[in-house]
Amino acid sequence: MVENPEAGLFELDDEHEAFRETCHGFVERLVMPERDNAERNGFPSALWRQLGAAGLLGIGHPEEDGGTGGDYLAMAILAEELAKVSGGIAVTILVSSYMAAPHLARFGSPTLREQYLRPVLRGEAVAAIAVTEPSAGSDVAGLVTTGTEVDGGYLINGRKIFITNAGVADVVLVAARTGQPGSAGITMFCVESSAPGIELSLPLAKLGWHASDTREVSFQDCFVPSDRVVGAVDSGFRQIMMAFQGERIALSGMGVGLAQAALDEARVWARDRRAFGVPIGSFQAIGHRLGEMETAVTAARLMTYQAASRLDRDHPDAAKAVAMAKLYSARVANEVADSAVQVFGGYGFMADSPVALHYRDARILRIGGGTDEIQLQILAKTMGL
């Protein structure tokens, strides 16, 4: 977003506009052709190095670690463009580079950054983050996986659930309790997925995000050396909360992209599909609905860009803007995807229809990265309630 209001009337500046073109070109050329295959067989692993080579895995990461510059706004744009293809593909990429890797980039030691962050940003390794537990979803401070200090390191014991990328990750950022109950006793660990004591479930079957690998991860006396602690011991909660801001921007961008793609499909369909002798888009019930969709997508995009820009500038209301953008974009994605299916009629209900894919993928956006209710709770808090 522009720094000087006179410069661009709430439009993207040239640099970000050019970046969108880059993302769009990459996605059309290399990601879109993989969509159907990925929905059936999972994320195409060849894409990782291509993403890395294009610099799309290193946005906002330090250049000395292999990052490629850019900011949260650029990352939101990438999320938007990826989600136009498939939520499952988008989230796989975004989790590795922009939800898990930031823990290493911000809080990891030079050794950890060299050993794990650099390969992730090049697309030579994949990262996952394991915070959620069967009994601790939104309530991160309630997690019960333990990290018990032993000679030379920690033994991790517990179960993590809904872990995106678990089956494809080389490195997992794990939150475990090392101290007192509550938010003050949590530590982040960098764990190799091949470490003894880690057990993965089979991939969990999901309503949507079919191209994404999601599993339960169990730890049984999994030894992690002391030098794999990420950040300070017992300060993991704060680190997680900080990383959530970027995660929510990514999800918010995904909501915008998904909604835009569903809208684009619906618009073309409304123009080409004829019923009662005329294109269905000439009926007000359809034409006006598309008008509503367009308005909602534009509003969600503006909110997302503003939130990302505020985060980039450490604006005092950044957290508030992020919560609003995440809440709103997720809702818009659901409403617009639903409308798109309605516009398509019976064809939209077929599994292979692109709007059916977006409809499946939309629902998780109101849950992952903090549910609607959590965003509202944050907002209530910022309003002094």
Add this chain to the structure above:
Amino acid sequence: MDFTISDEHARFADNLRRYFADRHPVSEARRLFDSPEGYERTAWRNLADELGAPGLAVPERHGGSGFGYEELAMVFEAAGECLASLPLLSTCGLATPALVESGDEPAQQKYLPRIAAGELVATLALTQGASGLDEGATEVTAERHGERYELSGEARFVIDGATADLVLVPAMTDAGLSLFAVDAPDETLTATPLVTLDLTRRQADLIFDRTPAALVGPAGGAEKFLLHCLRLAVVLLASEQIGGAGRVLEMSSEYAKVRYQFGRPIGSFQAIKHKCADMLVQVETARSAAYYARKAAADPEELPVAASLAKAYCSDAYFFCAAQNIQVQGGIGFTWDHDAHLYFRRAKSASMLLGTASYHRLSLARQVGM
């Protein structure tokens, strides 16, 4: 429970509709905006003489016709349809059930025959806006002096509070919540009429300053019967809401057929016809809830759920339809001379009276143990 509408009830509803359309067209409500009372005593008495409406839920031994709340609810529906300016909710919806349910025979003998005859306007001075009989709903206390009591404190937003001849007041005593009768006017009772959104139903703030009052019903424990009364009032108000909601839908569909734009009736545009269809869905679901509640009024087991269900649905439906109606009418619907805004005002004020839709949903949640 039998949901069929008997021929007798259908005829009664038909008569009511005709009566109210004839005697209380909306133009009457407009005429009464500027009157000090907001309604006319003669019209109230006529309603008693010609329809016996105020006495429908009054037992026969007290001069009523001994029907029930189901029939009274039909009167509310017809009155709501034309925004009749009458002290119906205050006298029949709140005060009559309070007197009947108090079980206080002398008080009933004293007041109910005059209510049934249309000679007495009565109200219940419960602060509106408080959701019901929750803790703190009354800020009036009663002090005993021999057989008499004196009330002090304030009740806000009392319906027809400035014009009622009888003000029934829930007040705290040493024995707990009790109901009292105050004959108005009284020099120790200050009534301040309020300027409210709804021009067709008056409210007032009442301040009691050692106001003489007579106990009605038992000393203490009044919440037991008052809660039941409020639920009956809610059922009646929901009926009034459904009358209004049905009317605004009618206004919209009538206008959509005769208003031409772009060479066609606007009702032929999907943007308008679908809006009307959405209103119909709202009205019919709300009507089902309201009619169920009407039937359930005679069944203390079902009433709590049915009343809250009806109020939650009818409040939302009426407000939705009243707002949509303005949209359908377009520019003319936004003018003072058009009736749309009067219904919009009534819809809003009725949605807030006797507990909002949210309050009643919460109440339903509580009733299922949440």
